[in-house]
Amino acid sequence: MHNTGPAANCPMARSTEWQTALTVLQEVAPAFFPAGAHVVTVLVEYPPGDLGAPPHRHPGPAFGYVLEGEMLFELEGLPERVIRAGEAFWEPGGDVIHYQEANNRYDIPVRFTLTMLCGPGAPIFAQVSDSEIDERRNRRARRSS
Template sequence: MSNIESTNAEQKPRSNAWQSALTVVQEAEPPFIPAGAHAMTVVVEFPPGDPGTPPHRHSGPAFGYVLDGEMVFELEGQPARVLRAGEAFWEPGGDVIHYQDGNNRGDIPVRFTVTMLCEPGKPMLTLVDEEELVRRKNRRAPGTD
């Protein structure tokens, strides 16, 4: 007998496919979730060769998945890496700068989805100005520009 019960005794059983339909693509333990956070899920698509969003930060953690193409992903303190379709990523948000999320390919678009937990009343992302980038240059992984 299963531990799962139906709330509708007359409901006929469906397939059992749902029991094996789930694939975990990432697990993460963010350092914090802003009080009263709201979630926002977006799909981002950059054309071939596009550098993506300028350096920025999020007010809370963000969790993403590459749908098509290849993305260059770089967070403060980590070397840039290429993520391909089917790979997941996350960032802690807060004071961490997200340097790159651009298209790694010059021949195809990149498309990815991101769910962000945003601090109430704060924008989804905030661009980082040039002065701050210079001030925090020592926090960027060696070998990056």
């Protein structure tokens, strides 16, 4: 196999682009990591106007990045907000309910990655029952609409 890239012309040359190639998108200090955690990264894609996953929780912290479109995002205790392509987000996981990850647009899809820390054998996604949502309604932030 022949190298046809820039290094083929000068094998000892070194780039300095790496010094400015990194951009920090988010930095957080999660409250906990599940014992024996492993990491799972998924790609999520919802069509235009899709409501996304039902209310759920993750066993540990989750870190995401919107690749395309806009996501309507809502975690328990925080107001809903729109996260646009090129923006990062995170959620603490554990007992916190993730109410929304809907496509905020009716004309384009939304695509995002999500990297989750999960305990051994724990599902990456646990749906929350309507009765639990009702029991915890006082923990949900006031809705904008």
